[in-house]
Amino acid sequence: TRSTRPQRLLRAVQKKAIKGDPQSVISTIDYFCRHSEWAMNVGDEKGVILDSVVCEVSPSTALELGTYCGYSTVRIARLLPPGTKLITLEFNPDYAAVARQIIEYSGLQDKICLVEGASGDLIPKMQELFGIKTFDFVFLDHWKDRYLPDIKLLEECQLLRKGSILLADNVICPGTPDYLEYVRNSPRYESKYFKSHLEYTKVEDGLEKSVFLG
Ligand SMILES: Cc1ncnc2c1ncn2[C@@H]1O[C@H](/C=C/CNC(=O)c2cc(-c3ccc(F)cc3)cc(O)c2O)[C@@H](O)[C@H]1O
Numbered sequence: 001t002r003s004t005r006p007q008r009l010l011r012a013v014q015k016k017a018i019k020g021d022p023q024s025v026i027s028t029i030d031y032f033c034r035h036s037e038w039a040m041n042v043g044d045e046k047g048v049i050l051d052s053v054v055c056e057v058s059p060s061t062a063l064e065l066g067t068y069c070g071y072s073t074v075r076i077a078r079l080l081p082p083g084t085k086l087i088t089l090e091f092n093p094d095y096a097a098v099a100r101q102i103i104e105y106s107g108l109q110d111k112i113c114l115v116e117g118a119s120g121d122l123i124p125k126m127q128e129l130f131g132i133k134t135f136d137f138v139f140l141d142h143w144k145d146r147y148l149p150d151i152k153l154l155e156e157c158q159l160l161r162k163g164s165i166l167l168a169d170n171v172i173c174p175g176t177p178d179y180l181e182y183v184r185n186s187p188r189y190e191s192k193y194f195k196s197h198l199e200y201t202k203v204e205d206g207l208e209k210s211v212f213l214g
């Protein structure tokens with residue numbers, strides 16, 4: 001049977017990227033998505049904004065919702081201080097399998113913990129599975145109708161603390177209207193929009209950065 005797009009993306013990484021070099025893995029994926037096949041990675045333009053927020057927060061504990069092929073997983077993990085871990089959640093086993101290989105190729109496997117399962121099931125288990133008290137940083141990039149229920153779940157599970165940073169992809173395209181309305185109007189968040197473009201295109205999109213006020 002025909003290979004899947006994530007498998008073709010993985011093959012491009014294994015063929016063209018330098019093993020153990022996260023930047024070359026990132027550049028190879030961006031080149032592949034720009035010149036061969038578009039894929040729903042956060043991409044290079046929004047990726048620079050993601051990088052700047054990760055560097056500013058310099059999180060000790062970080063969570064990513066929706067690994068897909070691991071592009072943003074590698075982007076985030078390459079900037080984390082030594083000894084910190086990025087937990088990334090992915091419920092599609094085929095995507096998880098590709099992501100594991102891309103993460104391993106980048107050499108960042110020691111900074112990343114990929115957990116297979118649905119965010120709604122796993123978020124309540126973060127304390128028992130990983131001894132996590134709160135997350136300093138959360139990157140949301142999974143199904144767009146899960147952003148709002150999942151941050152409400154993070155609040156309920158007391159996994160956010162005063163100053164925790166949420167960064168959400170695709171708040172314009174495909175769009176996350178209920179999430180945006182919530183974080184922009186809730187007194188418990190201070191929110192800011194970073195205007196950009198949908199990965200590898202000229203279509204408007206952007207990232208919403210929200211600080212949990214406790
Ligand atoms: C509750 C739960 N738990 C665990 N894993 C979960 C999960 N819900 C989803 N996942 C996982 O996360 C990824 C899903 C990502 C969804 N992203 C998008 O749909 C997306 C789409 C576009 C896009 C824009 C314009 C177009 F014309 C077409 C597509 C751009 C993007 O950047 C996107 O992120 C995928 O790997 C899925 O298995």
Ligand SMILES: [Mg+2]
Pocket residue numbers: 040041042141169170
């Ligand atoms: Mg996205």
